[in-house]
Amino acid sequence: MFDSPSIVVGLEIGTSKICAMVGELNDEGAVNIIGVGQSRARGVRKGEICDATTTEEDVRNAIAEAEQMADAEIRSVFLGVTGNHLRGFNNRGVHTVISEDREITDEDVQDVIKNAKAINLPNDHDVVHAIRQHFIVDGQDGIHHPVGMLGARVEVDMHVIHGKLNRLQNPIRIVKGLQLEVEDVVFNGLASSLAVLSKDEKELGALVIDIGGGTTEFVVYADGIIKHTGVLAVGGDHISNDLAYGLKVPLGRAEQLKIEHGAALLDEAVRGQTITIASDLGLPARSVNLEHLRRIMLVRIEEIFTLIERELAEAGLLDYIRAGVFLCGGGARIPLIQKLAEEIFQMPVCLGRAKSLSGLKSALDQPEFATGIGLVRFGALQHKKRKRGRFQLADRWIETFGGLFRRN
Amino acid sequence: MTTSVAATTSQHLKPSQTIKIFGLGTAGCQAIESITGVEFSGASLVAVNTEATALESSRVAEKIYLGGRRTRGLGVGGDPELARAVAEEEADRLRAACQGVELVVIVAGLGGGTATGIAPVLARVARESGAQVLAFVTLPFECEGSRRQRQARAGLLQLKLTADGVLCLANQRVLKLIDEHTRVSETFSITQNLLVQAVRCILRILTQHGFMNVSFADLCAVVQGRETESAFATVEAMGENRSREIGEKLLAHPLLDGGRVLSEADAVLVSLAGDADLTMAEITRVTEQITRHCEKAHVITGAVVDETLKQKLIITVVASQRRGADAETHPDAPDGEFGDDSSHSTTGTLAANAAAKNLSTRPPTRVLPPPPELTAEKIKELERRPTGKGGRRSAQKMRQGVLPLEVVSKGRFDKSEPTIRQGEDLDLPTYLRRGVALN
Secondary structure: OOOHHHEEEEEEEOOOEEEEEEEEEOOOOOEEEEEEEEEEOOOEEOOEEOOHHHHHHHHHHHHHHHHHHHOOOOOEEEEEEOOOOOEEEEEEEEEEOOOOOOEOOHHHHHHHHHHHHOOOOOOOEEEEEEEEEEEEEOOEEEEOOOOOOEOOEEEEEEEEEEEEHHHHHHHHHHHHHOOOEEEEEEEHHHHHHHHHOOHHHHHHOEEEEEEOOOOEEEEEEEOOEEEEEEEEOOOHHHHHHHHHHHHOOOHHHHHHHHHHHOOOOOOHHHOOOEEEEOOOOOOOOEEEEHHHHHHHHHHHHHHHHHHHHHHHHHOOOHHHOOOEEEEEOHHHHOOOHHHHHHHHHOOOEEEOOOOOOEEOHHHHOOHHHHHHHHHHHHHHHHHHHHHHOOOOOOOOOEEEOHHHHHHO | OEEEOOEOOOOOOOOOOOEEEEEEHHHHHHHHHOOOOHHHOOEEEEEEEOEHHHHHOOOOOEEEEOOHHHHOOEOOOOOHHHHHHHHHHOHHHHHHHHOOOOEEEEEEEEOEOHHHHHHHHHHHHHHHOOOEEEEEEEEOOHHHOHHHHHHHHHHHHHHHHHOOEEEEEEHHHHHHHOOOOOOHHHHHHHHHHHHHHHHHHHHHHHHOOEEEOOOHHHHHHHHOOOOOOEEEEEEEEEOOOHHHHHHHHHHOOHHHOOOHHHHHOOEEEEEEEEOOOOOHHHHHHHHHHHHHHOOOOEEEEEEEEOOOOOOEEEEEEEEEOOOOOHHHHOOOOOOOOOOOOHHHOOOOHHHHHHHHHHHHHOOOOOOOOOOOOOOHHHHHHHHHOOOOOOHHHHHHHOOOOOOOOOOOOOHHHOOOOOOEEOOEEOOOOHHHHHOOOOO
16 A cells, blocks of 8 residues: 555564564655564574574564554565674775865765775675765865865775674575565664664764663764764673572573563662562472572673773773763663663763654654664665665765675 | 895805705605706706605606615605605715705705605705705695694704704795686696795805805894794896885785785895896885884895896895794704694604693683593603703693583573673673672
């Protein structure tokens, strides 16, 4: 019932759930979420697929649910990827302007970008995103559109996200197996940041931390551009696993305890308290020390934040984050996690909310959906660009290599 | 630090030396067959092999065939120990060939049996009979297998202990010179040519009259005692801008890793050869370009004039890098054997050295593998070893082993790829790693 270009679908194959988000583009280019499909992921560990058959089944279920809800046929998706193998780094390309009048042309810009992309990747790695940061013309920093300016030397800073080709292709193959086209692959952290941050916050400088089931992604924006991205293959699963080990309860029960009694901070009230857990196997009921539960969670979450904080401190980026930290992903639901993050990062922390989207508002206003919504926004941006044509878009600042995967 | 070798203004001929070039093994014999040219007018060629048929087909005038009784002309089958035994048995014949020679040049491809085993013996015998010994060797391609690599490395180490100077070309580096479509035969002829080119250039440095002389001692100062990697490269250029061009070519040379070898080198020997028009300005320009890249190295510069080089400028660079730990490891390895696996390491000095080195450089791991099984011989050998000098090493060897027990299960992450950050396995519960007490 819809034209296919007006439908944008984001598919996130997460460690705990698979989520398909259907968005509708109206004529003004605004996105309206019209359908969500979810299923529990059984074959994913730390953001990467370890059981292709069950994952394919789960993806099919999620897609079917989304199709039913949106009352639309899904033909292509924007696929979110993550995993410990993804790396982000900044690279600079240099180009000398050769034309006589020293006016920087579109070709010069293409050349300088090509130079910046010519990077030494490990053999089995491939670029997921090459994101243009800004241009430098004759040493003058912070230029966004150099075409038409005069200069002798153009440089460009790029943020390149790359990962192992084989591991990137695993989810793509599964989606293709379902007769769906992958329009582009998108780093999950990037998608979340698109959903959560407004333009002002990007300008001010912000850190988005997406605490998922198996991985934690983080993205730093400063002055409106992406400065740093990273993945930590630690997430909510690790908390459950720690609890299962420390409290000597089965994994499923640990998960349940985490959701019902978990928090990121220790307060005085829990000291010496115990929780009695009923046994469903007819074994005698057990009691678990609540203080231990909280302490185990606290040290794990603290460690995640500290690792991120240390990485950003090494990159010298902490002072650029002025809007604060935005938490999303399922991990953001842990009570008091904001306080803990505030203590560690020493800056304001808030839960990220998906902004400027209309549609199933109440259902979507949940931190888990940030990545899915971000994928739809990413897709919407791509569609808009395609409409405008290839060369007019001087602000084509996110370039991806999804085309590479379409070919295969 | 730059030492210019005393420039003598009067052009004089060096006292003519008697030079013999020995080609060892199949690769060495083939290489010396292609040795021709003025530089070699004073040198005589000798082919040494253990395969009778291969030796017969060689065009070289003087041939020494080793191992008649033991191998019946069939070669040593890639066993350097056998080749060495053969060479020791017939050392007298080698000694006779070295008699009255001042400079013995050994050309060999290490890795196989013959050259690897014979080269150290020949070098020793030649030195005993009063000659100076310079060896030009190649190391095998990596695709030739790890056993050959190991044999070659062991042979190289021994050769370094016996010869005055060893110049070594790792064939693997040649792969950078060739493209996808180069045939096997071409590749091998390239390595052979490089070897011959090196011999030619070094001999030119040593034998021809120059106004900035480089003596044998200078060469040895660069290549002697330095461990493993000595790289060399030769480039030539013609025309107006030859001095500038040659510097650029040199720095782009794949055998020098685009100049990286130079920047890491501890000692560099630069030798220029040009026609009679060679100017001082040109020499300065070239050496400037090189010294800029190797500021910390000891640079020895030499220049010769060769009338036959019409307008050509040829530069030969020998760069060598000293490896920190090696100085202490090789003095006691004269009778090292070709330890290809621990099962037959009886005297095992080399293998033991390697093991000791591995032990000392291994990063700390949480779980130690069990100690290697000791054979009766090995135990005896360990007991026999004097405690005074080798005490440090044996202390490392006798490290207490720990059973490989995984005490902490990683639960659902047991089978997945571990998440390691700063040496910590993040899959293990944090509170355990931090030692947070739960009571």
